[in-house]
Amino acid sequence: MAKKNTATSGKSWQGRLTADLDAATAKLVASIDVDHVLWKYDIAGSLVHARMLQRQGVLTQRELASIRKGLLAVAGELEAGTLALPIELEDIHMVIEKALIERVGSVGGKLHTGRSRNDQVALDLRLWARDAVDRLAGLVGDLQRAFLGLARCQGEVVMPAYTHLQRAQPILAGAALLAYVEMLQRDVDRLADARKRINVCPLGSGAVAGTSLPLDRQFVAAELGFDDVTRNSIDATSDRDFLAELCFACSLLGVHLSRWAEDWIIYSTTEFGAVVLHDAYCTSSSMMPQKKNADTLELIRGKSATAIAQLTGLLTLLKGLPLAYNRDLQDDKRLTFACVDAVEQALGVACGIVSTARFNEPRIAATLEGGFLDATSLAEYITARGLPFRQAHHVVGRLVAQAEKQGKTLAELDLPTLRAACEQIGSDVYDYLGAANVVGRYRTEGAAGPEQLKRQMAFWEKKLG
Known part of the structure; x- marks a missing residue:
């Protein structure tokens, strides 16, 4: 159940509301368990924001020095894991702000000038x-x-x-x-x-x-390494x-x-x-x-x-x-x-x-020669000798079925058997069969053969170093 606000919670918005959050609601609205990992970025942004405020005449040089010293002290405690992260402060932004004010006094409250969470x-x-x-x-x-x-x-x-x-x-x-x-x-x-x-x-x-x-957004962006606002x-x-x-x-x-x-x-x-x-x-x-x-x-x-x-x-x-x-x-x-x-x-x-x-x-x-890996190569061999590819595809399909029944590879079929299926097949066909022969004959750019691999390797060696 909500309790009356005693103005001691340290929340940035506590002046408007008249009751504190109950435990369940406080847990719901809190993100400190996750956003605490942002503390380095929050500190970095705050340091640049403070410098910008001083450049714009919102802070004096002394106030900037005090805020900077305080933020670095808070950063040291966060780095060491010694700064408390109370759930009632909700997020890392308010944890840092409260810790800063505790260390440098009311001037720490000026840091949030022109800024919203x-x-x-x-x-x-x-x-x-x-x-x-x-x-x-x-x-x-x-x-x-x-x-x-x-x-x-x-x-x-x-x-x-x-x-x-x-x-x-x-x-x-x-x-x-x-x-x-x-x-x-x-x-x-x-x-x-x-x-x-x-x-x-x-x-x-x-x-x-x-x-x-009069905030200088371009100054902040440049100091934090952004390309633009x-x-x-x-x-x-x-x-x-x-x-x-x-x-x-x-x-x-x-x-x-x-x-x-x-x-x-x-x-x-x-x-x-x-x-x-x-x-x-x-x-x-x-x-x-x-x-x-x-x-x-x-x-x-x-x-x-x-x-x-x-x-x-x-x-x-x-x-x-x-x-x-x-x-x-x-x-x-x-x-x-x-x-x-x-x-x-x-x-x-x-x-x-x-x-x-x-x-x-x-x-x-x-196991390389199992599965008729050279079937496509045989179809292309036949196509190169004048037979339309779709017909060559059917010829090789029938040869694969025949070889499979006989427990052979395509390269193990004798030439009369191959020529009986397609008269365009010559004795040089065996130079096109077998996995190693097939790989060595790939011609297209980007293919999976040795010459293409050399070029691809050279490209990536240069690109990746």
């Missing part, structure tokens, strides 16, 4: 999101280099490619590894693009309509598109990690045996002593679900909000932080998995 939290979130993008891009780059390193070592291994999880055509392992690098580069590009819209400064927008005080104060205080974009970039990155994890979970099974994972990234069973489980890959696959769920939650949170700021936005941090954390955790392990894994070349080679 609405534009203050928008600033902190943009600073945090900018750093998150940079961290993620760095981790993705590390993973790309890990894939590139494995391609450098075992990229020329010939292996099957799959469509519908059925054997399709032969490829070089390096081409498959660089496919993941390509996916990840799109993630890096998306993060970089999102960063452009993150990197605009909302401070000075106030609660919703700006302020009558937001154009519209109403939008600036309620915009969370930049968080939604970040969460989408993380979610799609998570999907790419999940696809890779799924591939390698399958490839590392006894049935496939194509990839060998280091013991450091596997677990065993509490009951079955023989087990070597790819649990880290499974958890990475699971983290993508967390990221997607948080994105869905954030979009749902935003969809019904009228202009401008609404308290629903308090939960944007819970969703966004969880999304970024999930993907960062996955990336932190993924690099080690790739760096220590190897392809099981003998096992791959032992």
